[in-house]
Amino acid sequence: MQNNVVLFFLLDSVTAVEETQEPEPVTAAEPPPPPPAPAPAPTPTPTPTTTSAPQEDVENDTIYVQGLGENITPERLLDFFKQTGAIKINKRTGQPMINIFIDKETGKPKGEARVSYDDPPAAKAALEWFDGKEFDTNPIKVTMAKKKAATSAPAPAATTTIVLQQYARKLFPP
Secondary structure: OOOEEEEEEEOOEEEEEEEOOOOOOOOOOOOOOOOOOOOOOOOOOOOOOOOOOOHHHHOOOEEEEEOOOOOOOHHHHHHHHHHHOOEOEOOOOOOEOEEEEEOOOOOOEEEEEEEEEOOHHHHHHHHHHHOOOEEOOEEOEEEEOOOOOOOOOOOOHHHHHHHHHHHHHHHOOO
């Protein structure tokens, strides 16, 4: 048996190792296999285009109702508008999401309200079904509620305090 010394080069250093067996013939390193060809890009699926309503209306689940009169209550509105779908429930209060607009000066209902449904198709059905119908002998106008524009920052606390003070003076004159 013949002892051979094999030299390994590791990062600019040489290490000697003694072998007791015949060395294997050194072959040139094979080049690495070529990288796989990239997968073809998926062809985009065409999105259906609609000409009837903008995208934001598709997601709207709230209707705006006008012409209701002064004697409205959330319960009566719930009974009337639940015919086209489930009315959304406020998770915090457990009450139906029906907002009746109140006149600040008189404290009476203005005859306008917002009603939120669990899903947008129910709101659209309510728009189509109730617009022009009568509620307590009053013809009502139903439209999709517009979403509020996002504000950049809330009103400063000082402004809110001044408004509240003015409102309190109006309610409770000196």
